[in-house]
Amino acid sequence: MPDKVAPAERPIYTNSKGKELQSVVLKKELGLLDGVAIIVGVIVGSGIFVSPKGVLQNSGSVGLSIIIWVFSGLLSLVGALCYAELGTMIPKSGGDYAYISEAFGGLPAFLYLWVALFILVPTGNAITALTFAQYILQPLWPGCEPPHEAVRLLAAVVMCILTAINCYNVKWATRVQDVFTGTKIFALVIIIVTGCYYFSTNDSVPFSQPMKGTNTEPGYLAIAVYSGLFSYSGWNYLNFVTEELKDPYRNLRNAICISLPLITVIYVLVNLAYFAVLSRDDILASNAVAVTFGDKLLGVMSWIMPVFVACSTFGALNGAIFASSRLFFVGARNGHLPNAIALINIHHLTPMPSLIFLCIISLALLIIKDVYTLINYVSFVEALFTTLSVSGLLWMRHKNPNAERPIRVPTPLPVIFLFICIFLVACPCYVTPWEVGIGMIIIISGIPVYLIFIYWRNKPKWLVESSQTLNTSCAKLFLCVPEEKET
Template sequence: MGESNRENKTKKDDASSTSTSSGVKMKKELSLLDGVAIIVGVIIGAGIFVSPKGVLKFSGSVGEALIVWILSGLLSMIGALCYAELGTMIPKSGGDYAYIMEAFGALPAFLYLWVALFILVPTGNAITAITFAQYILQPIWGTCPAPYEAVRLLAAATTCILTVINCYNVKWVTRVQDIFTATKMFALLIIVIAGIYYVCVGHVEHFREPMEGTNWDPGHIALAFYSGLFSYSGWNYLNYVTEELKDPHKNLPKAIYISMPVVTTVYVITNVAYFVVLSRDDILSSEAVAVTFADKMLGSFSFIMPFFVACSTFGSLNGAIFASSRLFFVGARAGHLPRAICLIDVKRLTPVPSLVFMCLITLVLVMIEDVYVLITYVSFVEALFITLSIAGLIYMRKTNPDASRPIKVSLILPITFLITCAFLVTFPCYVSPVEVGVGIAFILCGIPVYYLTIGWTTKPVRLNKFFNDFNNACAKLFMCVPAEDDKYFE
């Protein structure tokens, strides 16, 4: 018995974890720099290299497109600050799921988890993996598109490799994230320098009438913001891993203050460079704006841009897998998913079953040929639940005014963010009614699932036995134990 106690004490000292009869906790290994790298690394993915086309298409002019990019960054910054209050008031991993649960209860939180589990997270990961595969294979096939089978196999292999890294060691994850964040920033630096050179030699013709062709229709403006905010998506991912962040009360807001202005500045300058070199028609006819830019400016060295875009998406996928797996881990710990998903590897203290489960769903979506059409659906759904989280912040100011709030933003910020999100949720309804309808329908499908799997308290004995056998089998297969759920951190 004494030897066992000494072993447990050593594990606690060395791994910053707690080992008890009820389970273990994941380690607090993420520093401020790691937090910044996760936010920047997840946000700067494929979006900035391809989505300027969508912003310009719906806004109609170069001037309005730049305004959308600036306001999208500002809106993301406001949202991130609001989430900093939520993240320090409710210091649990899981992001929106934890906040909606705290504010509005189990059913709305489950509906968010339901959508995130099958649509938001795996679809985003699948698209990022496919984009990585397309760009890394492009130099091999030249002007011809890479074969479907080759792209999907490479995307699937990449997803599996990054899942293994995430299962093995959190430090490996952050090292990969740091390296590829630096790589993608270098790629954007090349674009910016080339744009500055083009301006210096006298090319400013695309800015002579910047507001020409502006589309002032509210629905199209909202869709332009969807494209812009898609490139900023990931600003709330650090809230998914609050439990693993060192001193989160200080490092969470600091990471936001550092990363969001950096990303916004980089995005705006990069878009100015695009608009200086490429005409409106060039951008609208391009499938990958960064590659079109490189073909025009880099000449024989244009091949490096697909490589850098591939590096960018690789790092973004790594960060997304790391952060989003914690969402399902927390959902399972709360009883909204099979308990097997909240098991933790006894040696490495990583949520292996959650990572494997998410990997499997992503692999299924990678195989779907038209997976890109899901972007339109998930943009609306994601905006809807972010709106719900911010409404929860305002609601808890009234219902729980005495709660500990190490960070308390001015009430103007969440109200502004809520009004803006309501605009983004409402106005696309008449421009894209089918996509909005499908998104709402999928959310509503989660209601009967909730009552059948969670609300039904008197399940048959055989069904409960099946769930228990499944959980025990996963624990043995992955060498995992249940996580502690009494406290999240001291």
């Protein structure tokens, strides 16, 4: 092994302003407000404007739908608190990947990374981008669906724009997140206020038979919960950027405790507003519940609702791109992805190759049409690995009980959360066997990839040289170098 390079002999890099950089690392630039904005901004995206239909369709009744929205919020809060313990015990970026790796080793961690890289993250980004395009174009095609090509093209454009912003400057990305988080909360407040006004001035009683039509089939209840949890998905995204969070022991916990209760209350009130104004059939017939709501109540100002919804999904997509790119950066840094993805731009100190690689895969998934199949499919795989992460929390408490835990969740909470996750993983196997089967095939397909590219030490020379060529090309193209440890 070559001698360690002395600090004075290291290459000197300068940032975009010509200022000399002592080390090329991802900086701790995220405070409590940024943490809250990331969680709220990622969670409040397309879900609350898409999922009400899925929850109602599978639960069968208004009353059970509201119960599922409350349950999904509480479950997400419990899960987020469990992840707060994991994130402070293992203060590394990467979220589930880091925790599964620490608890169970390289192969399970790689399988999570494999599925996240090609399914979980880019599919979520594609859904959010398509929802943005659908809502922003809706006023231009009143009474009908916007053209398929226009929706896909606009989704691709906005994904590229946000990737460019995240490549250029971390602070720009967090400013975008803060502004659009405020915008989406304002949009939801409009729905709540107008819904309350309509309810107070209308003679009809929309909640007279709240449990009529309830579906008690366990498998369909699990699918309904999936749709609800999809609207809360993103509660663990702050764990992806732990290394960039100032005072993570305090800010991680506080951001979670502020964000999740706030979002749960807002979501329940928004759904009550929907049900106060729209009939069950209206909701089931609508692919854009918020737009249908606006058309009925806002009159000539109804155009404002799709604009606000588009702003909401825009902010959610920005937060997802920012956080999830760090997951792949950490995976590459640990040798589970090509080293090129672990490079940092010397001028902007951003993981530029990781961001661009994620953008390319997300663009490839924009051809998918059925958003509800994607929601069920993504939720199943995500629930499976969330189950594994929480199992790791309990396993590490048994394996290493004396480890430092700045946050310790009462034991019944992770146990309850684990059993609920197992239920959510098991029940849909007979309701949506196709989605479950394809998900398992994709997970298992990562095993030979791991054995060939990671476990196999004596790789052929051509394979090693190809990897080195890719790394060198990316470093030159994007002006990137490997991360340096600050001394």
